[in-house]
Every structure is written in C-alpha cells, then in structure tokens.
Amino acid sequence: MALYCVALFLGSVMRGMVRVRVPLCAGTLVLRKVGKEGVFGPTVGKFSLHNETSPNGLRLIDFAGAQNMVISSTRFMHKKINQATWLSPDRNTRNQIDYVVIDGRHASSVLGERTIRGPDIDSDHYLVAAKIRTRLNAAKTKEQKTQGKLDVEKLQSQQTANDFATRLSHLLSESTTHPAGIQEQWEHISKALRTAAEEKIGYRRPRKNIWYDAECRVVPETKDAAYRATLKASATRGMCERYRELKKEARRLFRKKAEAEGRKCEELELLATRNNARKFYQKIRRQTEGFKNGANSCRKENGDLVTDVQRVVKLWRQHFPALLQGGSNSSRRYEEPDPAIDDDTSPRPIMTKLE
Known part of the structure; x- marks a missing residue:
C-alpha cells in the first residue's frame, strides 16, 4: 500500500512538471531490482546487475512506462563492481537499487552513468553519477569577475x-x-x-561553519583513509570496525563543536537582550580576532629597543638569573627600607621637667 501511494505521488509530481525541459528522477526503494528481461521494451536496458526483476522493480518499470520515461541506469555496460549501489552489512552482498530515470525524449542526452565508490558519504549506499549533455539556449551575458579576498x-x-x-x-x-x-x-x-x-597566498575560502577548525579537518581525513582501506579486496573485519569507530568519533566531534558554537551565540543573544554592551563587544572581539600573541620586543639597559626574537630571549635569560641571585642592579633597586621608629623605646619625660 505504501509503495502504491509513493507511485501515485510520483505520478502527480511528474504531471506537475509539464514546463520542465528535462524531467529526471533519481532515488532508492527497498528491494527494487530491475532485471535483464527483454519483455519491457525500450524502458529498460540490457546491462542490469540482476537477472530477474523484483516486485518493486516491476512497479518502477510501470511508473517509467506510464510517464514515457527510461531507466538509464541499465543502458550502460560496466563492471559489476561499478553497477552495485548498495552494500549489505555482511560486506559481501551488493545490489543495484538506486536508479536514474529520465524522459524518453531526452534519453540520448545521458552519455554515461556509473557508481562512484570513492567518496565517503557515511552511508551504505554509493553515489551514482550520470554524465548528461544538455542543449539549452543560453543568453549571452557579460561576465562579471568577482574580486575575492586574499588569505x-x-x-x-x-x-x-x-x-x-x-x-x-x-x-x-x-x-x-x-x-x-x-x-x-x-x-x-x-x-x-x-x-x-x-x-x-591565494584567496580565502568562504567558511560556512566557524567552528570547523584544524582539528575538524584532521578527523575526516583519517576517516576517509580508513574508508578507502575498506574498499580494497584485502579488507578485514578489523578495518571495517575501525572505520565505524572513526565515523562515530567524527560525528561526536562535529556535534560537540557545533553545540559549543551554539552556546556562544546564545550567550551573545543574552548579553544583547540585557543591554550589557561591554561584555557583548568583548566576546565579539574575542571570537572574531582570536588569540593574539604579545609584543615580541624588549629594551636593553641603555634604552635600545630589541625586536629580534632570539635576542629578546637572550636578554630575558640574562635578566632572570641576576634578579634571582641579587645582583648589583637588583640590590640597588630593591634595597630594604629603613626600620620603623618604635616610639615605645624612647624615654618618656617626667613630671618635674614638664613643670
């Protein structure tokens, strides 16, 4: 019943796409397998991964035939490893259940279609890429070059x-x-x-997520390397388990960073609503400017300014031992104060002297 409702919905959507130049559908349905039977005519090609069509595959073929469309995923000959679009949890069974369906009038515009196994999309499905040639009348407009910001x-x-x-x-x-x-x-x-x-130097890349820092870039690279290792024929169960752990770690890290950034935004909104302008602008300045190192400069005893980092370190290295050992400069600068006068020890006058 659910599949029948999906077919009705897709039919209504296709009827509403009358003004679309090239109607095209792409998607997945559970256990939708299209076979190599020759009874379906031009709707299905001869290069499917499966030999027999499943019931859901028949519904897909009926939908494509009713809308005068073609299942282009079965029209191109590839290796079986490049036809499978789904990998079962046992890491052995592969099925072709993701298809691209295009209008029959523009079926010749699809020049090629295959599965892309390299990208790691955190799914048991593979990406399906299609090379499509379009014939559109593009208006000649003057190109406007946008000036990017240098990094x-x-x-x-x-x-x-x-x-x-x-x-x-x-x-x-x-x-x-x-x-x-x-x-x-x-x-x-x-x-x-x-x-x-x-x-x-190059141009600065626009950053959609401010929290995506260097740590967030390292974790996906490690995860992608583990994913590529699972694609090899010599992949073991330990490699697959390691990839799953790295995937969980990456999701945890991204969630943690995003939540921390969300809390900072909430604090800024709270300060803005309370009209606390001082703390509001302090936090804004801290987030936009980031950490700043102190000035790497120092003055000699004669007053000359030193800016070289190595010479500054050398001056501080000479200053601290003299300060801790009580050198002549430090003793002269930090000499002990004179003892306070104790008024109680001075002789008190007697009564006769006062008279």
Whole structure:
C-alpha cells in the first residue's frame, strides 16, 4: 500500500512538471531490482546487475512506462563492481537499487552513468553519477569577475612570507622599461603585488561553519583513509570496525563543536537582550580576532629597543638569573627600607621637667 501511494505521488509530481525541459528522477526503494528481461521494451536496458526483476522493480518499470520515461541506469555496460549501489552489512552482498530515470525524449542526452565508490558519504549506499549533455539556449551575458579576498593570514608563516617577498621582488625587477608617470608606476606595482599574492597566498575560502577548525579537518581525513582501506579486496573485519569507530568519533566531534558554537551565540543573544554592551563587544572581539600573541620586543639597559626574537630571549635569560641571585642592579633597586621608629623605646619625660 505504501509503495502504491509513493507511485501515485510520483505520478502527480511528474504531471506537475509539464514546463520542465528535462524531467529526471533519481532515488532508492527497498528491494527494487530491475532485471535483464527483454519483455519491457525500450524502458529498460540490457546491462542490469540482476537477472530477474523484483516486485518493486516491476512497479518502477510501470511508473517509467506510464510517464514515457527510461531507466538509464541499465543502458550502460560496466563492471559489476561499478553497477552495485548498495552494500549489505555482511560486506559481501551488493545490489543495484538506486536508479536514474529520465524522459524518453531526452534519453540520448545521458552519455554515461556509473557508481562512484570513492567518496565517503557515511552511508551504505554509493553515489551514482550520470554524465548528461544538455542543449539549452543560453543568453549571452557579460561576465562579471568577482574580486575575492586574499588569505593574508598565511603571511604569518615565515616560509610563505619569504616566498611572497622573493616573488614580488622578482616581478618588480623583471620589467625592462621604467614607467615615466606616477600612474604607470602605480599600475606596475599594483599588478606585481596582485600577481605575487595570487601565486603565493591565494584567496580565502568562504567558511560556512566557524567552528570547523584544524582539528575538524584532521578527523575526516583519517576517516576517509580508513574508508578507502575498506574498499580494497584485502579488507578485514578489523578495518571495517575501525572505520565505524572513526565515523562515530567524527560525528561526536562535529556535534560537540557545533553545540559549543551554539552556546556562544546564545550567550551573545543574552548579553544583547540585557543591554550589557561591554561584555557583548568583548566576546565579539574575542571570537572574531582570536588569540593574539604579545609584543615580541624588549629594551636593553641603555634604552635600545630589541625586536629580534632570539635576542629578546637572550636578554630575558640574562635578566632572570641576576634578579634571582641579587645582583648589583637588583640590590640597588630593591634595597630594604629603613626600620620603623618604635616610639615605645624612647624615654618618656617626667613630671618635674614638664613643670
């Protein structure tokens, strides 16, 4: 009954897609297997993974035939490993239960279709990719180039900063003719800066989730490596168990980071509603600017400013032993104060002297 309702719903959706140029459906239904029987005509191809059609597969074929559509997933010959779209929990049984159905008029627009097993999508299903050729009349519009933001945070790395400076000096010195006017000189310098920055720094990628930091990038890489290990023919049960544990760990980490970010947003909303502007802007500044190192500078005894990190460390290394051992400078600066005068020890005057 449920499957019959799904078929009715899909039929109503397809009838509402009259103005759509290329009607196309993609999805999964439990135990929907399309076989290689030749009685279904052009609706089904000859290269299915299964030999016999299941009852749900018959419903899919009836739906496609009623809507003048074609099951394009069975029209292309591939290896069996590239036809299976679902892997059972026993890691041995593979079925083809995900299909792409397209309008019969545009069936020739599908140039290829196969299963993509590489991407880790946290599912027992594989991705199904189809290569489709479209014939659309696109209006000629003037291309507008958007100016991206350079990732200047990479300049904090000394290696990146040196590479950028070397490339910039090379671009500024490679010009054979020197510009005469100020405008030409500025254009030459601006072009050199932009070229060196694009090559050595790159543009900043938009971040949808602020909480997605370096730790969140390492965990998925480890999980993807474990997933690729399970795709090999020599995969063992221990590899599969390790992949499941890493998948759970990644979900836990993402949930923890997202909840922490949500609590920070709730605190900001609470401070805003209570009109506590001081703490509100302090938290905003802390979240947007992040951690900042202190100034790496120091002054010598004669007052000269030292900015080199190694020399600053050397000065502090010389200062602390002298301070702890009580050197001449420290003893002169922190000499003990004079003892307080005790008024009780001084002789008190007698009555006759007062008279």
